[in-house]
Amino acid sequence: xxxxxxxxxxxxxxxxxxxxxxxxxxxxxxxxxxxxxxxxxxxxxxxxxxxxxxxxxxxxxxxxxxxxxxxxxxxxxxxxxxxxxxxxxxxxxxxxxxxxxxxxxxxxxxxxxxxxxxxxxxxxxxxxxxxxxxxxxxxxxxxxxxxxxxxxxxxxx
Amino acid sequence: xxxxxxxxxxxxxxxxxxxxxxxxxxxxxxxxxxxxxxxxxxxxxxxxxxxxxxxxxxxxxxxxxxxxxxxxxxxxxxxxxxxxxxxxxxxxxxxxxxxxxxxxxxxxxxxxxxxxxxxxxxxxxxxxxxxxxxxxxxxxxxxxxxxxxxxxxxxxxxxxxxxxxxxxxxxxxxxxxxxxxxxxxxxxxxxxxxxxxxxxxxxxxxxxxxxxxxxxxxxxxxxxxxxxxxxxxxxxxxxxxxxxxxxxxxxxxxxxxxxxxxxxxxxxxxxxxxxxxxxxxxxxxxxx
Numbered sequence: 001x002x003x004x005x006x007x008x009x010x011x012x013x014x015x016x017x018x019x020x021x022x023x024x025x026x027x028x029x030x031x032x033x034x035x036x037x038x039x040x041x042x043x044x045x046x047x048x049x050x051x052x053x054x055x056x057x058x059x060x061x062x063x064x065x066x067x068x069x070x071x072x073x074x075x076x077x078x079x080x081x082x083x084x085x086x087x088x089x090x091x092x093x094x095x096x097x098x099x100x101x102x103x104x105x106x107x108x109x110x111x112x113x114x115x116x117x118x119x120x121x122x123x124x125x126x127x128x129x130x131x132x133x134x135x136x137x138x139x140x141x142x143x144x145x146x147x148x149x150x151x152x153x154x155x156x157x
Numbered sequence: 158x159x160x161x162x163x164x165x166x167x168x169x170x171x172x173x174x175x176x177x178x179x180x181x182x183x184x185x186x187x188x189x190x191x192x193x194x195x196x197x198x199x200x201x202x203x204x205x206x207x208x209x210x211x212x213x214x215x216x217x218x219x220x221x222x223x224x225x226x227x228x229x230x231x232x233x234x235x236x237x238x239x240x241x242x243x244x245x246x247x248x249x250x251x252x253x254x255x256x257x258x259x260x261x262x263x264x265x266x267x268x269x270x271x272x273x274x275x276x277x278x279x280x281x282x283x284x285x286x287x288x289x290x291x292x293x294x295x296x297x298x299x300x301x302x303x304x305x306x307x308x309x310x311x312x313x314x315x316x317x318x319x320x321x322x323x324x325x326x327x328x329x330x331x332x333x334x335x336x337x338x339x340x341x342x343x344x345x346x347x348x349x350x351x352x353x354x355x356x357x358x359x360x361x362x363x364x365x366x367x368x369x370x371x372x373x374x375x376x377x378x379x380x381x382x383x384x385x386x387x388x389x390x391x392x393x394x395x396x397x398x399x400x401x402x403x404x405x406x407x408x409x410x411x412x413x414x415x416x417x418x419x420x421x422x423x424x425x426x427x428x429x430x431x432x433x434x435x436x437x438x439x440x441x442x443x444x445x
Binding site: 020 | 158159160162182184185186190192193194198202204206230251252253254255257258337339
């Protein structure tokens, strides 16, 4: 089937999409957007976190067909091309990126947290990022990165 | 594989009648796991996300009617005051990503004994509205689950939503798992107190072939509270009665040994959860 949706502000289309295909596969393999990572394929790890109609979701648990004519934002769409979003910069500066595989999902989940709660506590960060696994276990740095990004976004919106 | 995407409830029902084998999908948090791992390859998928009616809820005749497609996140934010037990259970579902997509209707459709919403629905005495072109019927939730991952739906029926009274008293939910997020329950328990009717509702999760009510435990606790005039006085229930309530809940479970826990552990944990949730609920009741 033919799927058309708006991804990072641009209408994108692909043909011959298999009806059982996940949105994650569609984004990565059909549209060439590898930011959302393919890891567990069962919603456990959060590496494929994206926005669908403004809601944080695991792209591996959405059918491509369910995204027909819907609005999608991936980690690639958070900042202007070539630039870093303040959350991305904070992750780099804090050393919250080790192997980096979980990072795109954590960036999007952090983005979702900070737009709802600009100054979260440690407990609120842990709750909001509970669906994103880092197997390098760099959680302390990740929490530090969220605080750094939050501080910067609050003081310079 | 075929992909059907109705845009109205009527169209969805027509499609389900024409293609009884179609697998309904709402948030996809269960269905996609099976598809991704190639455990199940349905011939037809029926996507219910474009049926706007399913994602609505409204008060009707003293009850609340909640559409099958209302996400856990929305139950927490929009119905947390009126359906506190279900909202607590919803908070324990997966992660923010899962709660944004997953729905109670999907939970009911999957009918897993471990479904997080089920104990809360059982405790609160919910009923499930199912519809086909032949008409609608309401199924009491304790008659809805027939076996592991089997429910009372006929092949042409779809889950339209569920009905619940706004909580007339304290409700609680507790779940045992290896961490606070992203766990399938080892066991879980829902409790609802109804001070108006002076009754007690319970729901046991992940400790039997289906989610279960603990009927004897409900009657025992309601009687114990009534006999001692506790509803009026707010006095605490004797230790022996609280112990007995826990024992009766544990006895109502029909658990097995599996990868998540042993039957013996589940029974023991359920007795603890039952006593604990009652203590929380009673504290809330007497604080009012």
